[in-house]
Amino acid sequence: QAKDLGRNTFCFFNNEQQQKVQYRLDLTAQMRMAIQNNELTLLYQPKIDLCSEKIVGAEALLRWQNSRFGAIGPDHFIPMAEQNGLIAEIGRWVLDTACRDTQTFIKTLPSFHISVNVSVAQFKNTDLASEIAEILDFYRLKPAVMDIEITESILADQVSDIRNNLAGLRRLGVSLSIDDFGTGYSNLGYLKHFDVQTLKIDRSFIQDLTQSEYNQTIVRAILQICKGLDLTAVAEGVEDRQTLDLLKSWQCKTAQGFYWAKPISKAALVELLVAQMTPDGSVESLIE
Ligand code: C2E
Ligand code: MG
Ligand code: MG
Ligand code: MG
Numbered sequence: 495q496a497k498d499l500g501r502n503t504f505c506f507f508n509n510e511q512q513q514k515v516q517y518r519l520d521l522t523a524q525m526r527m528a529i530q531n532n533e534l535t536l537l538y539q540p541k542i543d544l545c546s547e548k549i550v551g552a553e554a555l556l557r558w559q560n561s562r563f564g565a566i567g568p569d570h571f572i573p574m575a576e577q578n579g580l581i582a583e584i585g586r587w588v589l590d591t592a593c594r595d596t597q598t599f600i601k602t603l604p605s606f607h608i609s610v611n612v613s614v615a616q617f618k619n620t621d622l623a624s625e626i627a628e629i630l631d632f633y634r635l636k637p638a639v640m641d642i643e644i645t646e647s648i649l650a651d652q653v654s655d656i657r658n659n660l661a662g663l664r665r666l667g668v669s670l671s672i673d674d675f676g677t678g679y680s681n682l683g684y685l686k687h688f689d690v691q692t693l694k695i696d697r698s699f700i701q702d703l704t705q706s707e708y709n710q711t712i713v714r715a716i717l718q719i720c721k722g723l724d725l726t727a728v729a730e731g732v733e734d735r736q737t738l739d740l741l742k743s744w745q746c747k748t749a750q751g752f753y754w755a756k757p758i759s760k761a762a763l764v765e766l767l768v769a770q771m772t773p774d775g776s777v778e779s780l781i782e
């Protein structure tokens with residue numbers, strides 16, 4: 495009967511929603527303990543210079559392995575951490591760990607650059623620029639070693655904390671990259687205003703580049719913007735040689751992607767850096 499069905503459906507949804515709420519509560523409780531329980535790790539994805547095909551830096555990417563929920567991806571838990579406020583503490587852990595590990599990386603490659611993802615929530619209600627300055631100072635790293643990856647929408651935000659922190663970061667001398675460029679709200683005027691150095695072309699435009707004329711048009715247009723505004727372009731998500739060759743033919747200088755390496759441990763990155771110091775040790779020849 496329709497009435498019964500209706501009631502059952504209502505109960506079903508109610509139950510499901512309740513489970514969702516419980517899940518979020520449980521996950522938040524676990525997240526609160528993640529740092530002290532040593533459940534967070536940073537992996538590093540190499541950034542490759544396309545002329546030499548050598549590693550010039552890396553992007554730090556966060557991983558969470560929880561005893562109860564298993565491996566939880568950053569696309570899932572970072573938005574939750576932004577909502578429950580734990581992003582501040584987690585973000586500080588990421589910055590600290592990335593800088594500590596970079597001390598090791600620059601011993602092998604003095605020109606090494608580290609890129610760290612910072613979410614918009616970390617720009618609010620804090621003095622992020624001073625926090626980063628302190629961490630860099632603690633590890634005796636020059637600010638120019640660090641690159642902060644932000645999304646396009648942050649630049650358009652009128653919140654004064656965000657604006658002050660952006661200006662503070664540039665005064666400090668860390669560089670700014672726009673992550674996932676081409677997928678969000680873009681006001682190209684802000685790129686100049688905030689003195690952004692790098693546009694990271696979103697993976698969705700790179701993934702089927704050889705097949706899609708549409709994506710080729712977009713990628714070439716972004717590369718033209720970079721050339722005209724004197725910005726560095728980084729192609730995200732390069733997975734094959736044909737895509738790489740196409741990007742090289744358009745004078746794209748830097749890329750990341752599974753073609754060279756997935757995000758890897760600190761020790762594995764050190765190994766790659768050491769190996770590429772030997773003559774002819776290009777990254778390509780190191781990865782099967
Ligand atoms: P993102 O910053 O755009 O990072 C690039 C993502 O693409 C990473 O996913 C990386 O593993 C993946 N990727 C790189 N090359 C390839 C490729 O060739 N093919 C494919 N299919 N994927 C590739 P990941 O590590 O799962 O990170 C997802 C997102 O989570 C990041 O996107 C970033 O927005 C966020 N995130 C990760 N770590 C942090 C962090 O420490 N703090 C903050 N605020 N966000 C983070
Ligand atoms: Mg990123
Ligand atoms: Mg990205
Ligand atoms: Mg992303």
